[in-house]
Amino acid sequence: MSTPTDNAPAQTDEEIIASIGGYEYGWHDNDAAGAIAQRGLSEDVVRNISALKSEPEWMLNQRLKGLKLFDKKPMPHWGSDLSGIHFDQIKYFVRSTEKQAATWDDLPEDIKATYDKLGIPEAEKQRLVSGVAAQYESEVVYHQIREDLEEQGVIFMDTDTALREHPELFEQYFGTVIPAGDNKFAALNTAVWSGGSFVYVPPGVHVDIPLQAYFRINTENMGQFERTLIIADEGSYVHYVEGCTAPIYSSDSLHSAVVEIIVKKNARVRYTTIQNWSNNVYNLVTKRATAAEGATMEWVDGNIGSKVTMKYPAIFMLGEHARGETLSIAFAGEGQHQDAGAKMVHAAPNTSSSIVSKSVARGGGRTSYRGLVQVLEGAKNSRSNVLCDALLVDQISRSDTYPYVDVREDDVHMGHEATVSKVSEDQLFYLMSRGMDETEAMAMIVRGFVEPIARELPMEYALELNRLIELQMEGSVG
Amino acid sequence: MTTTDHSQATADAAHTDGVVVPQGSRGERFTSFDVDAFEQPGPRDEDYRFSALRDLAPVLDEAAAPADGASVEVTAPQGVVVGELAQGEAPRGTVLVPEDRIAAIASAGTERATHVAIPADAQLTDPIRVAITGRERSRSHLVIEAGTHSEATVILEHRGTGAHAGNVEVIMGDGSQLKVVSLQQWDDDAVHAGTHHARVGRDATYKHVAVSLGGKAVRLAVTAEYGGTGGSAELLGLYYSDAGQHLEHRTFIDHNAPQCHSNVAYKGALAGKTARTVWIGDVLIRAAAEGTDTYELNRNLVLTDGARADSVPNLEIETGEIEGAGHASATGRFDDEQMFYLRSRGIPEDRARKLVVRGFFADLIQQIGVPEVEAGLMQEIDKELEHFSEEPA
Numbered sequence: 001m002s003t004p005t006d007n008a009p010a011q012t013d014e015e016i017i018a019s020i021g022g023y024e025y026g027w028h029d030n031d032a033a034g035a036i037a038q039r040g041l042s043e044d045v046v047r048n049i050s051a052l053k054s055e056p057e058w059m060l061n062q063r064l065k066g067l068k069l070f071d072k073k074p075m076p077h078w079g080s081d082l083s084g085i086h087f088d089q090i091k092y093f094v095r096s097t098e099k100q101a102a103t104w105d106d107l108p109e110d111i112k113a114t115y116d117k118l119g120i121p122e123a124e125k126q127r128l129v130s131g132v133a134a135q136y137e138s139e140v141v142y143h144q145i146r147e148d149l150e151e152q153g154v155i156f157m158d159t160d161t162a163l164r165e166h167p168e169l170f171e172q173y174f175g176t177v178i179p180a181g182d183n184k185f186a187a188l189n190t191a192v193w194s195g196g197s198f199v200y201v202p203p204g205v206h207v208d209i210p211l212q213a214y215f216r217i218n219t220e221n222m223g224q225f226e227r228t229l230i231i232a233d234e235g236s237y238v239h240y241v242e243g244c245t246a247p248i249y250s251s252d253s254l255h256s257a258v259v260e261i262i263v264k265k266n267a268r269v270r271y272t273t274i275q276n277w278s279n280n281v282y283n284l285v286t287k288r289a290t291a292a293e294g295a296t297m298e299w300v301d302g303n304i305g306s307k308v309t310m311k312y313p314a315i316f317m318l319g320e321h322a323r324g325e326t327l328s329i330a331f332a333g334e335g336q337h338q339d340a341g342a343k344m345v346h347a348a349p350n351t352s353s354s355i356v357s358k359s360v361a362r363g364g365g366r367t368s369y370r371g372l373v374q375v376l377e378g379a380k381n382s383r384s385n386v387l388c389d390a391l392l393v394d395q396i397s398r399s400d401t402y403p404y405v406d407v408r409e410d411d412v413h414m415g416h417e418a419t420v421s422k423v424s425e426d427q428l429f430y431l432m433s434r435g436m437d438e439t440e441a442m443a444m445i446v447r448g449f450v451e452p453i454a455r456e457l458p459m460e461y462a463l464e465l466n467r468l469i470e471l472q473m474e475g476s477v478g
Numbered sequence: 479m480t481t482t483d484h485s486q487a488t489a490d491a492a493h494t495d496g497v498v499v500p501q502g503s504r505g506e507r508f509t510s511f512d513v514d515a516f517e518q519p520g521p522r523d524e525d526y527r528f529s530a531l532r533d534l535a536p537v538l539d540e541a542a543a544p545a546d547g548a549s550v551e552v553t554a555p556q557g558v559v560v561g562e563l564a565q566g567e568a569p570r571g572t573v574l575v576p577e578d579r580i581a582a583i584a585s586a587g588t589e590r591a592t593h594v595a596i597p598a599d600a601q602l603t604d605p606i607r608v609a610i611t612g613r614e615r616s617r618s619h620l621v622i623e624a625g626t627h628s629e630a631t632v633i634l635e636h637r638g639t640g641a642h643a644g645n646v647e648v649i650m651g652d653g654s655q656l657k658v659v660s661l662q663q664w665d666d667d668a669v670h671a672g673t674h675h676a677r678v679g680r681d682a683t684y685k686h687v688a689v690s691l692g693g694k695a696v697r698l699a700v701t702a703e704y705g706g707t708g709g710s711a712e713l714l715g716l717y718y719s720d721a722g723q724h725l726e727h728r729t730f731i732d733h734n735a736p737q738c739h740s741n742v743a744y745k746g747a748l749a750g751k752t753a754r755t756v757w758i759g760d761v762l763i764r765a766a767a768e769g770t771d772t773y774e775l776n777r778n779l780v781l782t783d784g785a786r787a788d789s790v791p792n793l794e795i796e797t798g799e800i801e802g803a804g805h806a807s808a809t810g811r812f813d814d815e816q817m818f819y820l821r822s823r824g825i826p827e828d829r830a831r832k833l834v835v836r837g838f839f840a841d842l843i844q845q846i847g848v849p850e851v852e853a854g855l856m857q858e859i860d861k862e863l864e865h866f867s868e869e870p871a
Binding site (some may be wrong): 076077078079080081097210361377390392393394396397398399400401402403404406407408409410411412413415416417418419420421422423468 | 496502503524560624706748765778780781782783784785787788789790791792794796797798799800802803804805806807808809810811
């Protein structure tokens with residue numbers, strides 16, 4: 001790794017650390033908004049957030065209910081070590097700019113520079129996405145959707161604006177998939193949520209190019225609590241893609257989102273996440289979808305960054321012939337614990353689900369697959385298949401598999417298989433005898449291992465994933 | 479979470495920093511001979527949430543049993559030394575240190591444990607039989623010691639009624655070969671909570687077979703760990719749960735030494751309303767256990783409506799230097815194509831069904847390697863199936 005010399009352009013400490021760790025998104029902008037934000041959580045904080053957003057009474061009540069439940073609910077006593085979360089230190093709401101921009105140029109200079117560096121405006125210009133939402137700290141600062149989609153009645157906006165502009169739709173669906181009391185972090189999100197995306201796709205409309213959201217934390221000890229609600233009406237299709245990054249700080253931030261998705265009859269939703277938070281972010285997210293008759297829900301879940309991730313995207317198959325699919329991929333490097341998985345609930349006959357999970361642990365990192373497949377009584381002729389593969393590239397890393405299965409119906413087929421393997425000497429030797437160095441060879445083996453999932457990603461994300469694998473694998477050998 | 483986490487209640491206070499640190503791995507459980515060190519388990523405890531807690535109440539209640547309640551009779555070929563071990567008298571308690579309340583109660587409730595010692599280099603052709611007969615509320619503790627390079631088979635026959643908590647502690651010398659077959663042939667109203675814990679010596683081969691057909695509720699925890707390199711442990715299980723039966727098997731392979739091998743295969747069938755089976759298969763490969771090769775398999779065949787099978791193969795791996803690790807679990811109805819094939823050959827449905835079930839268990843039974851047990855088992859399964867075909871469909 002190169003070290004800065006005196007005549008090199010001045011680098012901040014954070015930039016140097018970032019370059020050493022191989023994390024490219026570790027810079028942070030000027031942080032005036034974060035500096036004045038209040039730390040800690042109380043009823044006043046919650047009332048304040050609601051007042052700032054001029055919310056209707058019912059939403060304030062929801063928030064207060066969420067706060068009460070948050071106080072009451074225990075911390076999860078399984079999974080990752082969450083003892084590093086200090087709820088009193090967290091900034092629950094940070095407003096970075098007064099108004100949402102309609103063009104990138106309207107954004108404050110440093111925020112725009114951030115998104116330029118992340119390549120978001122470029123992707124939009126090239127029409128790789130049909131809509132973009134960019135959330136910075138607590139609020140969505142930029143948002144745009146292709147005109148023709150808007151004309152067809154597709155709604156894609158930040159969740160705060162949706163509450164103002166589509167109150168009926170909002171009240172009808174908000175909190176119906178994930179109730180406030182679902183778990184401690186869902187309750188917290190309900191109390192202090194801000195930002196996120198609201199998507200409504202009218203019956204029969206196919207959104208052929210993905211909608212994209214980009215989440216960025218800038219300030220230290222930030223708590224980002226976006227709330228996303230996606231409703232795909234009968235026979236429609238939409239692919240929603242989100243990416244996440246944050247600067248590297250010495251103390252920790254918390255990202256605790258709630259994502260609710262309603263897939264109506266014969267509709268299909270694909271939700272892709274490439275989570276690349278810096279290694280000081282606790283990523284504790286509740287994601288759940290309901291799939292009606294003939295509907296298909298797909299989660300493509302990539303977890304590369306963060307200090308701790310606990311995330312188990314769920315699909316409740318409520319109608320006959322509903323289908324659920326989760327593709328999950330996790331990388332854990334030094335100091336990281338990716339506790340990810342999936343949850344499938346078969347609540348209707350002839351439903352089918354599939355979970356494919358691939359994980360790579362290196363440098364002392366830990367990956368855990370934790371999943372649940374539940375077949376409720378009456379869900380006759382349901383089928384489910386779970387495949388977990390883990391790759392360990394050294395002696396100090398750790399991989400766990402905790403697949404729960406709960407079958408309450410006889411007429412089902414349920415299968416689970418897991419393998420854990422190390423990178424074989426033979427494979428390495430073969431590639432190195434063809435002139436590759438060890439790092440390249442290792443990266444190629446890992447790429448081959450995750451390829452079945454990578455090919456499901458939109459092209460630019462697949463490329464991004466490959467690049468991230470190379471960064472992750474750097475220095476993993478020897 | 480285990481019952482050992484006393485900090486939980488206080489740690490859950492609101493707004494305080496999250497101070498609950500989850501158990502790091504399956505190997506970090508609290509152990510103690512003191513019954514009171516374990517709280518009464520509740521339905522939310524990870525280790526009991528699949529259990530028939532109401533049925534198990536008598537084996538979780540320390541006061542409920544008279545000392546040495548069960549009758550344990552050993553029939554052994556010549557050369558085998560049968561004796562007794564008092565509380566704390568070695569080798570009793572050197573391998574099986576209770577990690578739950580049930581095992582602690584069985585240990586504390588048995589004043590004099592039965593000690594079966596197989597001398598070094600002995601090659602026993604006839605099996606050692608241990609008849610354990612349960613009465614109202616009974617406890618037992620059995621210590622089996624296999625001398626170095628010995629070869630033996632031990633058949634445990636559990637019969638009778640009441641509620642029984644039984645420990646089986648297996649200490650294997652280097653290079654020894656031991657088969658332990660545990661037959662749960664309880665009366666329909668019996669409750670059995672067993673803890674079988676073995677330490678497999680260097681280059682030793684251990685095979686444990688659990689056959690659970692009888693009893694109202696059976697909860698069997700089977701653990702194997704290693705005392706040196708090159709050990710091999712095979713845990714096999716076969717269960718058949720009828721209406722109202724709750725059969726639970728929890729296996730744990732603790733790969734704590736390098737170059738060891740393990741294989742777990744459990745197969746079960748369920749027939750009848752409220753028939754219930756639980757299989758939890760834990761495998762931990764510790765950082766020291768380089769060169770480990772392990773595989774676990776669980777298959778459940780659900781024959782009628784209303785039965786429930788839980789299957790959880792957990793795998794924790796702390797080193798990448800392993801030969802291989804994997805598990806597979808499947809729960810389903812028998813294969814329609816097999817049924818169709820048999821029916822198309824003119825075999826009536828109930829007979830075809832029997833053939834499919836027999837086929838399902840056959841390969842597992844063939845792995846047992848104790849001829850008299852193998853022969854008896856197929857008959858037992860036929861009997862279960864007859865019983866099942868009498869029930870209205």
